[in-house]
Amino acid sequence: MPGAQERILRRRINSVKATKKITRAMELIAASRVVRAQQRANAARPYAQQITKVIEDLAAGGADVDHPMLRVVESVERTALIVLTSDRGLAGAYSSSVIRAAEREIHAARAEGSDYELVTVGRKAAGYFRFRNYRLAATYDGISDKPTYEDARRIANTVASMFLDGSVDRVVLIYTEFRSVASQRVVVRRFLPLEQTSTIAEAGSATALAGFDFEPNASSVLADLLPRYIEARLFAALLDAAASEHANRQRAMKSATDNAEDMIVRLTRQMNAARQAAITTEIMEIIGGAEGLREAEGDGEDLLLDHLHSTTLFRELDPTDHAHAAPGHV
Amino acid sequence: MPLQVELVSPEGPLYTGEAEMVVARTVGGGDIAFLPGHVPLIGSLAVHPVKVLEAGGGTTSIAVHRGFVSVAGDRVTILSDVAEVAASIDVPRAEAAKARAEETLRSASDDEDARAALRRAEVRLEVALGR
Numbered sequence: 001m002p003g004a005q006e007r008i009l010r011r012r013i014n015s016v017k018a019t020k021k022i023t024r025a026m027e028l029i030a031a032s033r034v035v036r037a038q039q040r041a042n043a044a045r046p047y048a049q050q051i052t053k054v055i056e057d058l059a060a061g062g063a064d065v066d067h068p069m070l071r072v073v074e075s076v077e078r079t080a081l082i083v084l085t086s087d088r089g090l091a092g093a094y095s096s097s098v099i100r101a102a103e104r105e106i107h108a109a110r111a112e113g114s115d116y117e118l119v120t121v122g123r124k125a126a127g128y129f130r131f132r133n134y135r136l137a138a139t140y141d142g143i144s145d146k147p148t149y150e151d152a153r154r155i156a157n158t159v160a161s162m163f164l165d166g167s168v169d170r171v172v173l174i175y176t177e178f179r180s181v182a183s184q185r186v187v188v189r190r191f192l193p194l195e196q197t198s199t200i201a202e203a204g205s206a207t208a209l210a211g212f213d214f215e216p217n218a219s220s221v222l223a224d225l226l227p228r229y230i231e232a233r234l235f236a237a238l239l240d241a242a243a244s245e246h247a248n249r250q251r252a253m254k255s256a257t258d259n260a261e262d263m264i265v266r267l268t269r270q271m272n273a274a275r276q277a278a279i280t281t282e283i284m285e286i287i288g289g290a291e292g293l294r295e296a297e298g299d300g301e302d303l304l305l306d307h308l309h310s311t312t313l314f315r316e317l318d319p320t321d322h323a324h325a326a327p328g329h330v
Numbered sequence: 331m332p333l334q335v336e337l338v339s340p341e342g343p344l345y346t347g348e349a350e351m352v353v354a355r356t357v358g359g360g361d362i363a364f365l366p367g368h369v370p371l372i373g374s375l376a377v378h379p380v381k382v383l384e385a386g387g388g389t390t391s392i393a394v395h396r397g398f399v400s401v402a403g404d405r406v407t408i409l410s411d412v413a414e415v416a417a418s419i420d421v422p423r424a425e426a427a428k429a430r431a432e433e434t435l436r437s438a439s440d441d442e443d444a445r446a447a448l449r450r451a452e453v454r455l456e457v458a459l460g461r
Contacts, residue, residue, distance in 0.1 A: 040342075043341060050409050054409065057402075215371060221398070
């Protein structure tokens, strides 16, 4: 019969093994999703580049028109923060580092005497801020790991209308930028007001051709174009965040799997030691019992133990393990 | 030299090809045909099919529900967040959407959303059925 300690250890090993299977599966799933998310981010790039190029062309064509989305307010009274986090945990510090950056921004805004509005994506941010009694203007969930353009449009429209009706003077976007599978970074980006068209143009390649015709005219093309531009920017950020989330989850699950492996090795050693200790104790008890019987028969002088050589008795046992083993309980 | 035509959506490029001529309708209401050597132009597109007369013969129609066209040199770039090529259009669904929009318009003839939905469904069907 195995000792009590051995049984407890065996149960723990089995539970760690089961956990390891789960974390390993999650790691593999996350790894394949990182690839897919990266592909989507790459597929979205031509659209964003082309739309930027059209704005460049507009700027080069002298269409530096006034648009409400370009309106810069001198004294910012209210800042909106768009916070992109995940719906589910087990992604390491992914959500918490974005949330921390958002909280820092809120404190910074308050220090400047401006109020805040929070727009959160992902259950993690919504849960965190709701629990701490922050005011939430809008929350979105169920989209963080596989965002669609439709989602980006919905969020961009909400935020743009908050900006356009003057309830906020500035919008910042806080998300995790995906640089590579090994490197992601939390960034705080200005979202609205947009940079002047000339600034957008300068940031892009300077290949704009002058002399464009506009149909119907430059300012109405720009008015149609800017909402699409902010949607495309938000979409790009959502895709980046999704790729980062999967990369973070993959890393977190890989280290969890590694930890589980280490733990199984350690617990197996402990279990072996416990089993040996239990066997030793049992042998000692048998001998002790036999001695007791002999003594009762009046043959106390001649100890049974003297007839046994210690190497025969402990033949099966490693002497070092025996020395280190805790005394077994029976 | 044929035109290089590209249709780009946020989900990725949807169509690339070479064409003799591209016909589109801008927000102003007029059709514009682009031939090689067209003056550089940027336009907002109306909800209307864009017809691409391909270099090898044959015509491809693309349902563009909103977007922009940019013509420069011999490149025609169509940017649209809602565009569908004929192959990806679900005809029964578009017909159902059309019927639904017509139903709504019968009871509320000034419903802007329904009117837009009807127009989109019509454009989809026009492209899908090759009319």
